[in-house]
Amino acid sequence: MASYADQGAVEWAESGGGPLIAIPEVVLPFWTGADGVELASDYDRACDVDGYIGLLPVGNTTALVLGDDPAATAYLPEHGTFVRWCAAESERQLLAGVPAALDAAVWEREVHWDIPGAVILFDAAWPGNDAEKAGHLRIALEAGRYAVRAAYAAAGPETWLGLVQLRQVAPLG
Template structure:
């Protein structure tokens, strides 16, 4: 999936109605808050939980459940080639700082400019996460001369 130019956001289904996107009466919209995230990934309060913002720049994004990873294609000759590069990219990744994300259940990834109530009427990805605490880390990896992938790994936090 792709955004219309801003960040993508993974909002827990339980709080989708609380995400106003670019709409709203406040001086700073939810979309503005998402745009203020510095770096590849960040967390924002939404309702009584937090949403995961995939920051940096707009990029075509897929979720690969077998790797527990959002894969963002920043530059690649072909989509099939970039997805085939994921195992090597995960192996070569130099991961950024870890953050903890408490998730109440499945999340929906969509363009942060859209309100949560309209998220399923456009391009979106539903990710079935089990309620619990997750470790989130991001990396930016080159797997070839013209292939750059952003990786956001979401792994259950074990005791």
């Protein structure tokens, strides 16, 4: 396994200032981002999510909005967690603090998210068809029902991170 200090070991998705969204890959074309023709675009719906996380319908499934803060976000599969960079002097410092932050986190209420497989994390302002242009992350997840919880936690006196943890609770089907 690559160490967090290795160059390129962790990829980050960033936003232009709004929320990030994780959309099941199979329904990407249904997300219009800020380009919607209706009064309230998909991006507006994502911005309306109150709190750290929320679910929005997209096509015949739902997407997970990472709200509250447009922080750069990575996915650490060994922890089943999206890690959001709120404050740290370096990537190495932030990532080294993840285990302590997971232990110290005061979690918000869980939501349940049914997903058909891999999801794409990207800036919610982009249309799904353009996600590859947006500095996206592809997260290979098994189809299933996931319990999702979020928290902000300190990993040290000057290191703060957001956590969005996924735990599969049942397979789909």
